[in-house]
Amino acid sequence: MGVDGIPPYFIQWYSNNVAIPGATNQSYRFQPLRYADGTQYKAIVQNDFSSFISSTGTLTVIVDSTSPTLVSAVGGVNRANASVIFSEAMAVTGATNPANYTITNAAGATLAVSSVILSPNGKVATLTTAPQTANAQYWVVVNNVTDRAGIPNPIAANSVASFVATELDLLAGKVLFRAYNAGGNSTAVDAMVNDPLYPNFPDFTQLINGFNSRLASDPANAGFYSGDTRENYGATMVGHFIPPISGDWILYTSADDGSRLFMNTNGPSSAGKVQLLNIIPCCGAFAANPTVPVSLIAGQAYYIEGLYKEGGGGDFMQIAARMVGDGSTLVPIPQSQVGFASKLSIAQQPTNITVIQNHNATFSLVANLAGAGAGSQTYQWQRSTDTTGSVFTNIPAATASSYTLFAGLADDQFQFRAVVSSVLATNTSTAAILTVLADTDGPVLVSVSSAVFLDAITLVWNEVIDAGPVDPANGNYVLKDPA
Ligand SMILES: [Ca+2]
Ligand SMILES: [Ca+2]
Ligand SMILES: [Ca+2]
Numbered sequence: 001m002g003v004d005g006i007p008p009y010f011i012q013w014y015s016n017n018v019a020i021p022g023a024t025n026q027s028y029r030f031q032p033l034r035y036a037d038g039t040q041y042k043a044i045v046q047n048d049f050s051s052f053i054s055s056t057g058t059l060t061v062i063v064d065s066t067s068p069t070l071v072s073a074v075g076g077v078n079r080a081n082a083s084v085i086f087s088e089a090m091a092v093t094g095a096t097n098p099a100n101y102t103i104t105n106a107a108g109a110t111l112a113v114s115s116v117i118l119s120p121n122g123k124v125a126t127l128t129t130a131p132q133t134a135n136a137q138y139w140v141v142v143n144n145v146t147d148r149a150g151i152p153n154p155i156a157a158n159s160v161a162s163f164v165a166t167e168l169d170l171l172a173g174k175v176l177f178r179a180y181n182a183g184g185n186s187t188a189v190d191a192m193v194n195d196p197l198y199p200n201f202p203d204f205t206q207l208i209n210g211f212n213s214r215l216a217s218d219p220a221n222a223g224f225y226s227g228d229t230r231e232n233y234g235a236t237m238v239g240h241f242i243p244p245i246s247g248d249w250i251l252y253t254s255a256d257d258g259s260r261l262f263m264n265t266n267g268p269s270s271a272g273k274v275q276l277l278n279i280i281p282c283c284g285a286f287a288a289n290p291t292v293p294v295s296l297i298a299g300q301a302y303y304i305e306g307l308y309k310e311g312g313g314g315d316f317m318q319i320a321a322r323m324v325g326d327g328s329t330l331v332p333i334p335q336s337q338v339g340f341a342s343k344l345s346i347a348q349q350p351t352n353i354t355v356i357q358n359h360n361a362t363f364s365l366v367a368n369l370a371g372a373g374a375g376s377q378t379y380q381w382q383r384s385t386d387t388t389g390s391v392f393t394n395i396p397a398a399t400a401s402s403y404t405l406f407a408g409l410a411d412d413q414f415q416f417r418a419v420v421s422s423v424l425a426t427n428t429s430t431a432a433i434l435t436v437l438a439d440t441d442g443p444v445l446v447s448v449s450s451a452v453f454l455d456a457i458t459l460v461w462n463e464v465i466d467a468g469p470v471d472p473a474n475g476n477y478v479l480k481d482p483a
């Protein structure tokens with residue numbers, strides 16, 4: 001209700017012409033029950049000079065007769081919880097009773113549910129379960145839960161949703177800190193990102209206990225990160241935020257100097273990251289750098305990537321998270337709510353190769369790193385010490401996803417493989433055999449061309465030819481005048 005005139009005003013709201021105790025503000029807000037349907041509301045407002053009666057409004061209460069439904073289920077990153085999402089807010093009593101949930105696997109075996117927490121908005125129930133098997137599918141059957149209507153509507157009997165337990169391996173309580181001698185004294189994150197050393201050549205790497213660069217500690221350079229002594233560098237923190245409660249969250253950063261925050265608001269994969277913050281000025285407090293609210297599910301891992309760039313003086317980055325409406329002091333995300341979840345796999349193994357001697361042979365593989373750190377896997381190719389393939393040694397500088405050698409007969413039947421590594425895991429590929437055939441075909445002359453000054457001739461062959469003898473006098477090359 002809008003009021004115009006000389007204050008102070010004295011307001012009283014009425015329900016069917018009966019004064020409502022305490023309803024003395026310009027607006028009257030309440031939770032209507034179904035029997036309030038048809039009730040007429042009005043207010044009387046007066047000041048020291050006059051009094052007015054507002055128009056009358058009639059309340060129509062639409063009764064909720066719609067049953068809740070099960071929207072989906074999702075397994076937690078620790079493979080020890082799962083969340084079910086309902087179409088509307090659920091009554092606490094039924095929704096938090098573990099007996100109302102049955103989880104089974106494809107073989108029909110039951111996965112025990114020991115406790116249930118309902119989100120503040122009533123729509124997400126997070127179940128603590130017995131340990132789940134990676135990549136296994138589970139079905140959650142829900143019974144006897146109701147919505148919050150005056151006459152509660154039950155969910156359909158045996159409502160079911162399924163989820164697949166995550167393949168990711170979780171390193172709980174850790175995030176990956178990487179520092180780069182990159183970008184000079186610039187305070188802009190771009191100076192690091194555009195440097196050739198980024199992202200694969202950090203000069204310091206450490207798993208730390210949260211999204212807080214102050215927790216990094218270089219034994220060779222005390223005070224570099226716990227204090228401010230390092231200058232002219234950039235750094236990143238990569239890992240996951242694992243919210244303890246389902247609902248709307250806001251993340252915050254505080255950094256010196258420029259900083260950026262990326263997040264996958266849908267899950268653990270770095271491939272789904274979006275930039276939420278790009279902070280140019282140095283040193284703002286958390287409260288000055290909030291993200292938009294993001295809706296998150298308890299126990300899920302959400303990919304987080306923080307970048308900061310130090311010019312000089314102070315240097316740090318911290319990330320905080322708080323639920324919408326939570327007024328508690330902003331601090332870096334607690335260690336209990338962070339982790340680094342990833343899974344390294346070799347999608348395509350190297351294959352056997354047959355080449356003619358004195359030709360290139362290229363071995364390659366495809367490795368995937370799911371979750372955090374995608375693309376950061378490293379490679380080291382190895383060669384067998386003999387043709388039995390029982391012992392392998394590293395090949396110097398063979399650190400890409402493929403390896404090419406110039407094959408000679410001495411390489412015949414040797415084996416080649418790659419060791420692929422991530423922060424959490426090391427996978428060794430299968431070994432591929434190199435077969436080198438003796439060259440029994442003579443070389444073929446592909447082209448002949450003369451130099452610009454007509455004082456030389458270049459001959460191109462279809463293969464590598466032996467270097468000597470080059471003495472023109474021995475008759476290997478004879479120039480003839482066709483006339
Ligand atoms: Ca309903
Ligand atoms: Ca510094
Ligand atoms: Ca600084």
